[in-house]
Amino acid sequence: MSWIDIGHIEDIPLHGARVVKTPVGCVGLFRTGPAEVFAASDRCPHKGGPLSEGIVHGQSVTCPLHNWVFDLNTGEAQGADAGRIETYPLRVEAGRLLIDGAAVGKRSAA
Amino acid sequence: MTQKLVIIGAGMASGRVIEHLLDADPNAYDITLFNAEPRGNYNRIMLSPVLSGEKTYEDIVTHSDEWYAEHGITCRFGEHVVKIDPEMKVVEGENGHVPYDKLVIATGSAPFTIPVPGHDLPGVISYRDLDDTNAMITAAAKGGKAVVIGGGLLGLEAAAGLKERGMDVTVLHLMGHLMERQLDEAAGYLLRKDLEARGITVKTQASTKAILGEDRAQAVHLESGETLGADLVVMAVGIRPETRLATDAHLDVARGIEVNAQMQTSDPDIYAVGECVEFGGHLFGLVAPLYDQAKVLADSLLGQPNAFVVKELATKLKVTGCDLFSAGDFAEGEGREDIVFRDPSRGVYKRLVIEDDRLVGAVMYGDTADGSWFFGLIKDATDIEEMRETLIFGPAFQGGASADPLSAVAALPPEAEICGCNGVCKGQITSAIDGGATDLGAIRSETKASASCGTCTGLVEQLLQVTLGDDFQMPQAQPVCGCTDLSHEDVRRLIKSQELKSQAAVWQELGWTTPNGCHVCRPAVNYYLLADWPLEYCDDPQSRFVNERKHANIQKDGTFSVVPRMWGGITTPDELRAIADAADKYDVPTVKVTGGQRIDLLGVKGEDLPAMWADLNRAGLVSGHAYSKGLRTVKTCVGTDHCRFGTQDSTGLGIKLEKHLWGSWTPHKLKLAVSGCPRNCAEATCKDIGVVCVDSGYEIHVGGAAGMEIKGTEILCKVATEEDAIEVISAMTQIYRENAKYLDRIYKWLAKVGLDWVKAQIVEDIENRKALAARFELSQSVYRKDPWAEHAQDSTTRAQYAPLANLTLEAAE
Ligand SMILES: Cc1cc2nc3c(=O)[nH]c(=O)nc-3n(C[C@H](O)[C@H](O)[C@H](O)COP(=O)(O)OP(=O)(O)OC[C@H]3O[C@@H](n4cnc5c(N)ncnc54)[C@H](O)[C@@H]3O)c2cc1C
Ligand code: HEM
Numbered sequence: 001m002s003w004i005d006i007g008h009i010e011d012i013p014l015h016g017a018r019v020v021k022t023p024v025g026c027v028g029l030f031r032t033g034p035a036e037v038f039a040a041s042d043r044c045p046h047k048g049g050p051l052s053e054g055i056v057h058g059q060s061v062t063c064p065l066h067n068w069v070f071d072l073n074t075g076e077a078q079g080a081d082a083g084r085i086e087t088y089p090l091r092v093e094a095g096r097l098l099i100d101g102a103a104v105g106k107r108s109a110a
Numbered sequence: 111m112t113q114k115l116v117i118i119g120a121g122m123a124s125g126r127v128i129e130h131l132l133d134a135d136p137n138a139y140d141i142t143l144f145n146a147e148p149r150g151n152y153n154r155i156m157l158s159p160v161l162s163g164e165k166t167y168e169d170i171v172t173h174s175d176e177w178y179a180e181h182g183i184t185c186r187f188g189e190h191v192v193k194i195d196p197e198m199k200v201v202e203g204e205n206g207h208v209p210y211d212k213l214v215i216a217t218g219s220a221p222f223t224i225p226v227p228g229h230d231l232p233g234v235i236s237y238r239d240l241d242d243t244n245a246m247i248t249a250a251a252k253g254g255k256a257v258v259i260g261g262g263l264l265g266l267e268a269a270a271g272l273k274e275r276g277m278d279v280t281v282l283h284l285m286g287h288l289m290e291r292q293l294d295e296a297a298g299y300l301l302r303k304d305l306e307a308r309g310i311t312v313k314t315q316a317s318t319k320a321i322l323g324e325d326r327a328q329a330v331h332l333e334s335g336e337t338l339g340a341d342l343v344v345m346a347v348g349i350r351p352e353t354r355l356a357t358d359a360h361l362d363v364a365r366g367i368e369v370n371a372q373m374q375t376s377d378p379d380i381y382a383v384g385e386c387v388e389f390g391g392h393l394f395g396l397v398a399p400l401y402d403q404a405k406v407l408a409d410s411l412l413g414q415p416n417a418f419v420v421k422e423l424a425t426k427l428k429v430t431g432c433d434l435f436s437a438g439d440f441a442e443g444e445g446r447e448d449i450v451f452r453d454p455s456r457g458v459y460k461r462l463v464i465e466d467d468r469l470v471g472a473v474m475y476g477d478t479a480d481g482s483w484f485f486g487l488i489k490d491a492t493d494i495e496e497m498r499e500t501l502i503f504g505p506a507f508q509g510g511a512s513a514d515p516l517s518a519v520a521a522l523p524p525e526a527e528i529c530g531c532n533g534v535c536k537g538q539i540t541s542a543i544d545g546g547a548t549d550l551g552a553i554r555s556e557t558k559a560s561a562s563c564g565t566c567t568g569l570v571e572q573l574l575q576v577t578l579g580d581d582f583q584m585p586q587a588q589p590v591c592g593c594t595d596l597s598h599e600d601v602r603r604l605i606k607s608q609e610l611k612s613q614a615a616v617w618q619e620l621g622w623t624t625p626n627g628c629h630v631c632r633p634a635v636n637y638y639l640l641a642d643w644p645l646e647y648c649d650d651p652q653s654r655f656v657n658e659r660k661h662a663n664i665q666k667d668g669t670f671s672v673v674p675r676m677w678g679g680i681t682t683p684d685e686l687r688a689i690a691d692a693a694d695k696y697d698v699p700t701v702k703v704t705g706g707q708r709i710d711l712l713g714v715k716g717e718d719l720p721a722m723w724a725d726l727n728r729a730g731l732v733s734g735h736a737y738s739k740g741l742r743t744v745k746t747c748v749g750t751d752h753c754r755f756g757t758q759d760s761t762g763l764g765i766k767l768e769k770h771l772w773g774s775w776t777p778h779k780l781k782l783a784v785s786g787c788p789r790n791c792a793e794a795t796c797k798d799i800g801v802v803c804v805d806s807g808y809e810i811h812v813g814g815a816a817g818m819e820i821k822g823t824e825i826l827c828k829v830a831t832e833e834d835a836i837e838v839i840s841a842m843t844q845i846y847r848e849n850a851k852y853l854d855r856i857y858k859w860l861a862k863v864g865l866d867w868v869k870a871q872i873v874e875d876i877e878n879r880k881a882l883a884a885r886f887e888l889s890q891s892v893y894r895k896d897p898w899a900e901h902a903q904d905s906t907t908r909a910q911y912a913p914l915a916n917l918t919l920e921a922a923e
């Protein structure tokens with residue numbers, strides 16, 4: 001794995017989200033707790049809603065367009081809706097956010 | 111031959127190392143022990159009971175001078191080691207050299223100081239050793255005010271101790287809730303409540319800017335501009351490993367002194383142990399892992415194989431009466447699930463985090479009796495699938511009964527007021543029930559209880575059930591969402607009656623079953639709190655739908671639309687030019703005239719929003735809130751200014767109303783219009799609130815709608831002057847804000863409470879009308895402002911509109 005530093009945890013509001021542009025598309029960073037952040041695709045499989053604009057609750061996010069709810073651990077849509085978003089390895093180390101560059105299509109830059 | 115062992119630092123970790131060595135082989139080493147403090151090892155973690163006066167220093171000494179003498183240890187206490195020479199294998203103390211065969215660095219850590227101006231004034235103390243503790247005790251003897259910077263474990267123990275010694279204590283904490291590394295919001299809220307109950311003031315999100323004072327600390331100045339008087343300032347904002355000796359000796363040092371699993375540093379004859387080390391990227395701040403390290407190090411020194419592994423940790427706070435427990439890991443991971451238990455009446459909160467049928471984390475507040483049991487399950491990674499259902503009730507659970515939701519109502523005394531609108535108490539209702547009133551309708555006509563605003567309906571129904579038992583069929587009140595069984599009406603009523611002023615308070619006191627709500631309840635609760643506590647509660651953008659968080663309407667392709675406010679539908683050539691310039695500059699594909707008498711710029715990229723707002727602001731344009739559950743527009747016709755039929759200045763009143771009401775949040779959108787005569791060109795009679803001007807004054811209409819449902823308004827009242835019109839409309843808006851269910855338009859809410867009740871409140875009862883208008887004004891003192899300007903000017907908020915990082919670009923350098 002190649003860990004890339006993409007920012008500080010305090011750049012994301014608690015129960016909020018931010019976006020990182022990557023070669024595999026926009027990735028949402030969802031801050032579910034004071035020291036907990038998940039990385040997952042920003043694109044809702046329903047009609048492409050920007051998930052980082054949704055409401056973050058528990059370890060889930062609700063799409064702002066039609067309220068599909070995704071479990072950020074697995075990426076699976078909850079309840080009656082069927083669909084899945086990609087999730088990506090992310091580490092929080094001393095407040096820094098490190099994403100797995102390989103998983104988001106970034107060749108390591110030496 | 112006996113080897114020479116030199117140990118730097120007589121602390122909790124090295125104390126254990128020495129004990130293990132002496133137990134295993136008392137003659138293996140000839141030990142020299144340096145300590146910067148002028149004393150041997152004592153139980154550092156018991157300094158807090160010394161501070162609070164529950165213990166004395168003598169109680170917490172672990173190794174006395176006699177003990178060191180008895181075991182032949184050469185003590186060099188009160189002497190700093192200034193240098194290590196790994197080539198010569200010599201340690202240089204202030205009073206001379208000592209050669210070693212093996213060296214142990216156990217220097218612990220140093221308190222971190224925030225380098226604000228004034229941090230070095232006398233009267234600013236950190237909290238690490240006995241001298242600090244004694245300095246605090248001496249300062250507290252003079253009484254006065256103490257400010258503790260840092261709401262973590264150490265800061266709170268210091269605060270509680272100083273309070274115990276009679277000081278007036280304020281805790282400043284940078285984050286949103288106390289002990290954020292160990293506790294979640296709910297537990298942090300309960301802790302804060304307990305500390306406040308004992309008289310400690312807690313300020314969260316408080317950032318220290320400077321410590322003020324002539325020749326000693328006298329006050330603390332905050333970023334917010336507030337200044338707090340202080341006779342004593344305690345800084346407890348964190349620790350950093352004491353690594354200076356190791357760095358100077360060119361050992362490998364990252365954040366701490368790097369060691370392998372045998373506690374050996376990059377020099378094979380030098381070991382390190384305790385808070386000064388870093389192992390596998392981990393630092394250590396609690397004693398449990400240090401004791402494990404001490405055992406491993408003793409074995410390493412004796413040539414026995416052993417390896418240190420990092421284990422789960424549990425935290426407790428040593429403040430009498432604040433019972434909290436936190437263990438394990440809440441961060442990251444696949445497939446996690448929460449189990450939450452709350453008992454609001456006892457102030458108890460428990461949360462378990464489960465992953466793959468194992469318990470991985472636990473936070474508890476108020477009742478921590480089962481803490482060690484849960485900690486055991488975490489450490490042993492016990493399979494909990496079998497007991498999952500009852501796990502949260504702890505080891506003693508014997509299939510007990512669930513709590514009775516009606517017991518609270520049953521316990522109320524007869525004189526407890528149930529219906530606030532009509533002043534009906536419990537006794538009147540129960541006697542009506544005894545007299546044969548067996549349903550809600552009958553109670554309403556007998557006693558008037560719940561016949562007005564309806565927020566007490568739930569209580570009346572519960573009373574019916576308590577009194578009649580199975581004879582009463584409880585109607586299924588619609589709960590807000592899956593997080594609670596309470597209805598919107600219940601939640602609103604309880605927020606007011608229990609004075610709940612934060613979301614964490616609502617979740618805890620009302621027994622939410624999820625850690626922090628969901629997309630359905632969060633916006634509603636956020637609205638209720640800001641409507642009821644405009645000064646105390648701070649709006650939470652993360653509990654709002656995207657449009658209200660970003661102050662623009664999201665479109666189906668993810669772009670936004672921007673609608674600047676045009677007061678009463680009036681604009682100027684300059685404003686139009688600024689709008690045209692913005693449309694050009696930001697490549698706006700569509701410019702549309704809206705139904706609300708203003709201009710919509712559609713298709714703006716999210717990242718451009720703050721810059722575009724700043725441009726529009728410069729021309730005097732502000733947000734039109736075209737996206738909000740709040741005041742949208744006040745449409746007007748031209749009225750007496752230009753129209754030959756006009757009876758009053760409808761445009762002027764519309765502008766005044768819009769300037770009065772803008773920025774306010776309401777349960778649903780709020781649209782107004784003012785027509786200059788009954789021809790009604792501004793279509794005021796299908797608005798939430800409409801004004802139709804007549805020769806003798808102003809007819810005020812309410813409860814219209816023109817959407818999927820079309821509804822004409824009903825007349826609320828007629829007033830003679832503009833001032834009265836504005837006052838009635840303020841009161842109308844406020845009574846709707848205070849009472850309606852989130853997402854009910856005025857017409858829907860009116861169908862529940864009835865126009866007659868509203869008339870009684872704001873037309874007939876002039877006092878009440880004025881009080882409502884005053885409460886509206888109070889709330890507006892906070893919310894009557896332009897969110898665009900705030901977002902465009904605040905660099906942190908502004909940054910939120912852009913991606914955090916862009917990994918599609920090649921590195922610039
Ligand atoms: C008020 C307080 C409350 C705490 N409560 C808890 C608790 O409830 N639970 C818990 O698990 N932990 C608690 N801790 C943390 C715990 O005390 C530490 O983790 C532990 O003491 C660290 O042990 P150590 O041996 O690494 O360092 P220390 O115990 O700090 O010992 C290091 C010693 O080295 C000396 N030294 C440093 N540099 C030199 C030098 N150059 N020359 C000579 N000597 C030097 C220092 O003077 C010091 O005496 C608390 C700490 C404090 C301050
Ligand atoms: C997501 C859905 C919606 C969007 C994005 C939207 C957007 C808008 C916008 C931008 C305007 C211009 C208003 C202004 O100047 O502030 C408008 C006007 C209007 N909207 Fe909507 N709207 C939506 C849903 C609705 C619904 C559900 C209703 C009915 C209940 C409604 C009824 C109206 C009416 C009647 C007007 C004209 C207002 C007037 O003439 O005063 N809209 N809408």
Ligand code: SF4
Nearest residue numbers: 747753756786787791
């Ligand atoms: S409502 Fe009456 S005053 Fe206003 S423009 Fe129409 S006719 Fe003229």
Ligand code: FES
Nearest residue numbers: 044047049063066
């Ligand atoms: S696009 Fe996400 S729910 Fe429809």
